[in-house]
Amino acid sequence: MPSRTCSYLPQHVVGFAVDPIHVGTGRSLGHIDLTIVRDPVTQIPKIPGSSLAGVYRAYAALAMEEQRAQAGNQARRPYYPNCAGQGGNAGNEEGGHCRSRDCEICTTFGFARDGAGGFAGLASFSDAHVLLFPVATRIGPVWITSPDALRQTGVAPPANVDDDRLYYNSRRQQQKPLNLGWLLLPVEPLNANAALDGLKDFGVLEYVRARVGLVSDKLFSHIVNSNLEVRTSVSIDPQTGAARSGALFTYEALPRSTVLAWTIICRNPAHFTIDGQEVNAVRSCANVLDVVKRAHPYLEHLGIGGMGTRGMGRLRVLHPPLEGSNG
Numbered sequence: 597m598p599s600r601t602c603s604y605l606p607q608h609v610v611g612f613a614v615d616p617i618h619v620g621t622g623r624s625l626g627h628i629d630l631t632i633v634r635d636p637v638t639q640i641p642k643i644p645g646s647s648l649a650g651v652y653r654a655y656a657a658l659a660m661e662e663q664r665a666q667a668g669n670q671a672r673r674p675y676y677p678n679c680a681g682q683g684g685n686a687g688n689e690e691g692g693h694c695r696s697r698d699c700e701i702c703t704t705f706g707f708a709r710d711g712a713g714g715f716a717g718l719a720s721f722s723d724a725h726v727l728l729f730p731v732a733t734r735i736g737p738v739w740i741t742s743p744d745a746l747r748q749t750g751v752a753p754p755a756n757v758d759d760d761r762l763y764y765n766s767r768r769q770q771q772k773p774l775n776l777g778w779l780l781l782p783v784e785p786l787n788a789n790a791a792l793d794g795l796k797d798f799g800v801l802e803y804v805r806a807r808v809g810l811v812s813d814k815l816f817s818h819i820v821n822s823n824l825e826v827r828t829s830v831s832i833d834p835q836t837g838a839a840r841s842g843a844l845f846t847y848e849a850l851p852r853s854t855v856l857a858w859t860i861i862c863r864n865p866a867h868f869t870i871d872g873q874e875v876n877a878v879r880s881c882a883n884v885l886d887v888v889k890r891a892h893p894y895l896e897h898l899g900i901g902g903m904g905t906r907g908m909g910r911l912r913v914l915h916p917p918l919e920g921s922n923g
């Protein structure tokens with residue numbers, strides 16, 4: 597019998613942008629042709645959970661397929677591309693999700709079916725939010741965070757954060773005002789050992805942790821939006837491989853070395869059935885998480901979001917640590 601010990605397991609995930617990341621809205625705004633998705637309330641750029649779920653599904657299916665091919669298992673249908681992607685037409689044997697209770701991908705990520713009987717999937721994904729955002733200053737990069745950004749990751753923020761201040765531990769004696777991009781702010785010491793320890797537990801590098809600055813939530817949104825990467829590029833004609841005339845476009849992206857955080861909820865398969873039968877492929881919350889985590893090495897190499905062919909989107913998972921890596 598499957599274990600019934602937990603009903604769900606939350607897993608915080610923290611990732612480091614190896615490249616700029618562009619998860620677009622497909623809309624233009626002002627002088628930006630391709631804008632990125634923002635939280636409607638805070639206006640801070642984010643990666644929607646639905647985008648994360650799609651990418652995790654594709655990469656986990658790739659990982660399962662590699663394993664199936666290596667084992668020479670002809671008995672089971674390919675995980676990739678069938679069980680990855682959008683699912684295709686119901687009843688189409690050629691493609692689409694297998695929708696089997698024996699399939700790690702379809703049970704973990706769910707499937708649709710015409711009429712009744714779809715399955716929501718055992719894993720669900722929050723939006724990825726900006727935890728630490730790199731800003732150029734007079735003394736080099738500083739990674740900005742805010743009380744809300746820490747709280748959403750389960751890290752306790754320091755109390756009493758005033759607006760229009762930068763809390764930062766300068767390595768120099770006196771705390772002179774510091775520029776964050778174009779904004780000059782008075783500096784006060786950052787007394788936030790609990791928060792900094794929390795970042796250490798999430799695998800954030802020492803170099804970054806030594807350069808963390810804290811600002812209020814309101815200021816955080818302002819600073820992030822004023823320091824996004826904005827690039828102008830030219831679109832390429834796929835027929836000729838040459839630039840299309842008049843095809844300059846401008847797009848924005850989260851800059852390289854942004855630290856993002858999201859939460860994956862893994863539900864206990866024992867509480868669900870598919871076609872009235874118990875779920876076979878995964879037997880516990882931990883099993884579901886194991887399937888999900890298979891996507892992590894691929895996130896670093898294949899990336900997320902648009903313009904991967906322009907060297908964008910690679911995201912290195914810092915936490916939880918990859919299997920077989922140290923720490």
Ligand SMILES: [Zn+2]
Binds near residue numbers: 696701
């Ligand atoms: Zn499947």
